[in-house]
Amino acid sequence: MPISIFGFEALWSPWYFGFLVLVTLLYFGVTVKWRDKFADNEPLQPKQAVLFVSGILLLYILKGSPIDLMGHIIFTMHMVQMAFLLLLVPPLLIMGIPAYVWRAFIELPVVKPLFMFFTKPMLALLLFSLFFSLYHLPLVFDFVKQDVLIHGLVSNLLFVSAILYWWPIVNNLEGMHKFHGLKKLSYLFGLSVLMTPACALIIFSTGPFYATYSDGEAWLQAMALCVPAGTLAQLNLTGPELFTNMSTIEDQRTGGIVxxxxxxxxxxxxxxxxxxxxxxxxxxxxDDITAKVLQDRKDMAYHRHNG
Structure with a gap:
């Protein structure tokens, strides 16, 4: 059955598109037209603009295009959505926003202590991996997808935790928590390890975990998150099996692997x-390293000779 039956609004989320357009216009207004109002401002670099716009476009593709609708129908598409939303969009947005804009935001009285606390690398790593794992527990997942307000709140918290996780890796601000050199590799590897148990449980499960992808009534209630109630009421739908040839368990395992x-x-x-x-x-x-080594050897030879 084609997903076009759900209508234009469910497929393309025009309100969300309009919101992201406003965010993009605000970004260029702050970084180009009004940047003189910020201390230590610098001209917007083309690379920064490309990164930010790429992040916004990817955000719309994931949350405003038919991919979002498919994510409510098929678990595999939900996991594709989660992967790119949490692992690619945050670093693009962080790197796309100039340092002086981040500085102005972080220096706000209420924001600074919270931001400095929650971007501590180990805490950010643990919180993000914990939120991701808890979110995909069947009891939590099905509960969250049954209410539009709770789903919006939890989704935003998960996204914010992803930004906090990526901050020590990609931010360029002086005085902020950040890793240098090869320490970043250990940090990335740490998240890979911590996310593995949740993915493994999904991949190697012997039965369906989520009622919102296996039970027709729960699935329809979850579909109300992205499809207008009036449209759903006119359709005679029984479950996601109308839109995929995969069984529920195959869909679930594929999602974990993806x-x-x-x-x-x-x-x-x-x-x-x-x-x-x-x-x-x-x-x-x-050259500096070589010069330092040679100087150290000279100093050692001098002390040995005069010792």
């Missing part, structure tokens, strides 16, 4: 970037 594969691919790209940055810095500082 999540783990995308996570490893994203991390592989970032690990390569981190290693390349480290190698570039080491090469650039090679």
């Amino acid at each position: 999540m783990k594969v995308i996570q490893e691919l994203v991390f592989t790209v970032f690990i390569w970037l981190v290693f390349h940055e480290w190698l570039k810095n080491e090469t650039a500082n090679a």
Whole structure:
């Protein structure tokens, strides 16, 4: 059965599209037209604009296009959505927003102590992995998907926790929590390890976990999160089996595998970037390092000779 039966609003989320357009206009207004109002402002770099706009476009594709609708119908698509939403959109947005804008936001009296606390690397790592694992517990997952307000709140908290996790890796602000060089690799590897148990439980399960993908009534209630009630009432739907040839357990296992594969691919790209940055810095500082080593040897020889 084609998903076009759910209508234009469910497929393309025009209100969400309008919201993201306003956010993008605000971004360019702050970073171009009104940037003189900020201390230590700098001209917007094309790279920053590309990163931010890419993040916004990806956000719309994941949460405003038919992918979001399919994520409520098929668990595999939900996991694709989660993987890119939590592992790729946050670093794009963080790197796309200029440092002086971040600084102005973080320096707000209420924001600074909270931001400095929750971006402590180990705490950010544990909170994000914990939120991700708890969210995908069947009892929590089915409860969250039955109410639009709770679903919105939990989804936003999960996204914020992802931003806090990525902050120590990609932020460029002085005085902020951040890793340098190869320490970033350990941090990325840490999340890969902590996310594995949740993915493994989903992949190796012997039966369906989630009522919102296996029970017709619960599924219809979850569909109300993205489909207008009037549209749903006119359709004679029984469950997700109308839109996929996969069984519920096959869909669930595929979703777990897809999540783990995308996570490893994203991390592989970032690990390569981190290693390349480290190698570039080491090469650039090679002369200084060599000079320091030679000076240390001279000092040792001098002290040995005069000792």
